[in-house]
Amino acid sequence: MPSRPAADDPALGDLSEGAILKAILTRTAPGTYTLLGPGDDAAVVAAPSGSVVATTDTLVHGPDFRLAWSKGYDLGWKAAAVNLADIAAMGARPTALLVALAVPRDLRLSFVERLADGFREACAALAPGCAVVGGDLTVSDVLTIAVTALGDLEGRAAVTRDGARPGDVVAVAGELGHAARGLAVLFGRFRDGDVPIAIDPSKLAAGESGAVSAQLRPSPPIGLGPVAATAGATAMMDISDGLALDARRMAAASEVTIALDRALLGDDPERAIAGGEDHALLATFPDGVLPPGFRIIGEVRDRGEEDLLCDERPVDISGWDPYRDWDSVSG
Amino acid sequence: MPSRPAADDPALGDLSEGAILKAILTRTAPGTYTLLGPGDDAAVVAAPSGSVVATTDTLVHGPDFRLAWSKGYDLGWKAAAVNLADIAAMGARPTALLVALAVPRDLRLSFVERLADGFREACAALAPGCAVVGGDLTVSDVLTIAVTALGDLEGRAAVTRDGARPGDVVAVAGELGHAARGLAVLFGRFRDGDVPIAIDPSKLAAGESGAVSAQLRPSPPIGLGPVAATAGATAMMDISDGLALDARRMAAASEVTIALDRALLGDDPERAIAGGEDHALLATFPDGVLPPGFRIIGEVRDRGEEDLLCDERPVDISGWDPYRDWDSVSG
Numbered sequence: 300m301p302s303r304p305a306a307d308d309p310a311l312g313d314l315s316e317g318a319i320l321k322a323i324l325t326r327t328a329p330g331t332y333t334l335l336g337p338g339d340d341a342a343v344v345a346a347p348s349g350s351v352v353a354t355t356d357t358l359v360h361g362p363d364f365r366l367a368w369s370k371g372y373d374l375g376w377k378a379a380a381v382n383l384a385d386i387a388a389m390g391a392r393p394t395a396l397l398v399a400l401a402v403p404r405d406l407r408l409s410f411v412e413r414l415a416d417g418f419r420e421a422c423a424a425l426a427p428g429c430a431v432v433g434g435d436l437t438v439s440d441v442l443t444i445a446v447t448a449l450g451d452l453e454g455r456a457a458v459t460r461d462g463a464r465p466g467d468v469v470a471v472a473g474e475l476g477h478a479a480r481g482l483a484v485l486f487g488r489f490r491d492g493d494v495p496i497a498i499d500p501s502k503l504a505a506g507e508s509g510a511v512s513a514q515l516r517p518s519p520p521i522g523l524g525p526v527a528a529t530a531g532a533t534a535m536m537d538i539s540d541g542l543a544l545d546a547r548r549m550a551a552a553s554e555v556t557i558a559l560d561r562a563l564l565g566d567d568p569e570r571a572i573a574g575g576e577d578h579a580l581l582a583t584f585p586d587g588v589l590p591p592g593f594r595i596i597g598e599v600r601d602r603g604e605e606d607l608l609c610d611e612r613p614v615d616i617s618g619w620d621p622y623r624d625w626d627s628v629s630g
Numbered sequence: 631m632p633s634r635p636a637a638d639d640p641a642l643g644d645l646s647e648g649a650i651l652k653a654i655l656t657r658t659a660p661g662t663y664t665l666l667g668p669g670d671d672a673a674v675v676a677a678p679s680g681s682v683v684a685t686t687d688t689l690v691h692g693p694d695f696r697l698a699w700s701k702g703y704d705l706g707w708k709a710a711a712v713n714l715a716d717i718a719a720m721g722a723r724p725t726a727l728l729v730a731l732a733v734p735r736d737l738r739l740s741f742v743e744r745l746a747d748g749f750r751e752a753c754a755a756l757a758p759g760c761a762v763v764g765g766d767l768t769v770s771d772v773l774t775i776a777v778t779a780l781g782d783l784e785g786r787a788a789v790t791r792d793g794a795r796p797g798d799v800v801a802v803a804g805e806l807g808h809a810a811r812g813l814a815v816l817f818g819r820f821r822d823g824d825v826p827i828a829i830d831p832s833k834l835a836a837g838e839s840g841a842v843s844a845q846l847r848p849s850p851p852i853g854l855g856p857v858a859a860t861a862g863a864t865a866m867m868d869i870s871d872g873l874a875l876d877a878r879r880m881a882a883a884s885e886v887t888i889a890l891d892r893a894l895l896g897d898d899p900e901r902a903i904a905g906g907e908d909h910a911l912l913a914t915f916p917d918g919v920l921p922p923g924f925r926i927i928g929e930v931r932d933r934g935e936e937d938l939l940c941d942e943r944p945v946d947i948s949g950w951d952p953y954r955d956w957d958s959v960s961g
Contacts, residue, residue, distance in 0.1 A: 334681055334788075335788055335790070338883075339720065339788075339790050339791055339867070340685060340715075340716040340717075340719040340720055340791070340866075340867050340868055341683045341684055341685035341716050341717055341719070341720045341722070341779075341781070341788075342683070342684050342685065343681050343682070343683050343684075343720070343783070343788050344681060344682050344684055345680065345681050346677035346679075346680055346681050346682045347680060348677075349676065349677055349678060349680060350665055350674050350675060350676055350677050351674070351675050351677045351682040351780065352672045352673070352674050352675075353672055353673050353674075353675055353726065353728055353763065353764060353778070353780060354671060354672035354673065354728070354764060355728040355729070355730045355764060355765060355766045355776070355778060356730070356766050357730045357732055357766050357768050357776065359732050359768050359769070359770045359774075361769075361770070361771070362768060362769050362770075363768065384671075385671040385672050386671075386672055388671040388672070389670065389671055389672045389674070391672070395684065397684055397685070397686040397778055398686070399686045399687070399688045399730070399776040399778075401688055401690050401772075401774055401776075432684065433684060433685060433686060434686060435686045435687050435688050435776070437688050437690050437693060437694065438690065438692075438693050439690045439692070439693075439772050439774060440692070440771070440772055441732075441770050441771055441772040441774070443690075443732055443770060443772070443774050443776075445686070445688065445730040445732075445766070445774070445776035447684070447686060447728055447730075447778035448672075449682065449684060450672070452674070457665075457666055457670075457672075457674050459666070459670050460670055460671070461670075535671075536670070536671050537671055552669075
């Protein structure tokens, strides 16, 4: 999409909050569950089950994304996707998003317009019926996108992470390791010293291009969350911090050992185990139950010495922790 | 409360995300509506009405608060209160909060512990039954607190801002101008040049002390939102940006003129009209209806040339707009 001339694309600091909100809101439309959309003190969202599933996840410039790599559209899409995945992981259907933006004053109007487009189109593609129903806009030196997602259980019980039972199969739906491969390509190929630089698509091999897309615009299988719940998933979570760390969390919560089979982890099992940000769904099912879209990667056993095994050996990859791993100077 | 020695109070950057979350979560307790609290991919909150009221509002260091003036407890309290007020302004009862924190690595653990205390105690004092049910923690150079509040309408219709009708009375519940007076005291008395400095309570007169508290720890009348709705409020909103700006918004949405009576605006009518951040409830009621806790400040008329009059004259105070009014260097 061609850039607009600066005269048509003012800095946010030169606009009123009302003008910015108007530009965003013309890009959102009511969803299936929207009883009252943006414009009042609060929105009203249908909760047919008599309960609402709710989660919040934030993207911060620096630890979570770089504007040199992520465009507004990508960020809207990703901020939606990572929150929708948390709703799906409970077995719920996403119904609404609330978006709290803290934006630098020198950011252009077109950036937030494309951000709004990304939110809308991620909902349409990943969770039809879900829509942005409200938000907040404030000014900050650090671009911060805090999203809350709501969902409905459609009469089902929530699928928590503590229900895995010995004898269950361990299964995933969605990609493992693609987003991490994409991040490795970005860090390895599109930096000038420590500074991220724009992505040159001509420098990406075919497989790399898909991996970079998986990092910048992940497409977790949101619709399979309710499918898994209906099929009888005993435990479920989304894999945000890597299979090793998240499977360990599930094993600890369920007081079991999860044993993975490396041969079932695809072409790059190391990255499949360690890589985060794909937001695939990790679920356990009673033996013999496997809904379409899920593939078996291991089994649940009685609790042993280890939370997690892969080919019968302990797994020592700990995943991503922003407090330990991020360095605002060099990273 | 005495400061802890640094050895007992590590910087957040030296702790894992899990350790920080654990410290926060031991300070939260399930509320009346909490079906599943923190610890899984998402929370589950009761929505007895079959719908959920949802709003989000963010506090950013700089435009919204200064750490020299606001302690962790104050910030938790205020972040809760401003969001609870938006739920109350729809006529709903708050049921849950989700808290997304982006915190600098050099902040101390005790800060987020006290923040969690502020959230819990604000809920207990202002909206009993409401509780923090989930959150997110990430690292940022700018301390940012994004809160989402949920509420239940208890079978009532939502009270929007577009329902004021000619002949209605205009009423408020809560303080007008106190928070603005407090901010003026802080800006006038507790800065060294442009830099905020710690508040010395011995330098505050009695009335000033209350005004500073109103700025740092506002206590909007949350419980009166449902009371107003039950009594038949035709329109309602919370006054976050000042009576002038917010009454104008209500008048524009309702296509009426709101006429205020200056003599009913208290001791400092200028500040009552212009000052924001009290989060009082502004409501219109059919003539003859006035629930306890509300006081009349004017009347609704057929739409005239002006959205808003005070003593029959136009009001030219426009309120607070962070995009125009905040300056990251000098402010």
